[in-house]
Amino acid sequence: RKEVEQDPGPFNVPEGATVAFNCTYSNSASQSFFWYRQDCRKEPKLLMSVYSSGNEDGRFTAQLNRASQYISLLIRDSKLSDSATYLCVVNSATNAGKSTFGDGTTLTVKP
């Protein structure tokens, strides 16, 4: 089993749709969590950190459930420009200095 697992995707949604991605992690000692966005043939870029209380940035909402060991990303009112691969990332206190990346979920938003 992978340390970090994401929805296999791909997700194909129309503009304006709401889409949610889930990510599960296996290491209960994990202490920080992130969502990254990667455009085709580009480097991953930090989208947002994920906090225990949940956090929102415009149309994006991230949630963390430590008991069930999963994080989620909700995108409301999808735009064409949201089309990308979304990577779930987990850092562990026992894995100092290293992040574990999920394989990513690809989102395509269509007109």
Next chain:
Amino acid sequence: SQTIHQWPATLVQPVGSPLSLECTVEGTSNPNLYWYRQAAGRGLQLLFYSVGIGQISSEVPQNLSASRPQDRQFILSSKKLLLSDSGFYLCAWSVKDSQETQYFGPGTRLLVL
């Protein structure tokens, strides 16, 4: 502000040739540094990470090596490239704090023929 540079952007090399990819970070000191490889359509694979000058940890056995001759310089090398070394090589840095958020360079796309 911090910036991270990688070069070259693209590289086509014959099998058996040597490799040297360079990564430099500006605007921060004593960062953690990382080398990743991403095969086409796949996830990120951590190759090496470094917490300081001369301190390199290798994550997977391979014919690649890494060096950190200066605080903000990280070099990925190979003496003889294999076809399987083709991929997208990404360098990243992070501050040594509890979050250790990683920031990536633009990457080097390597094709070994």
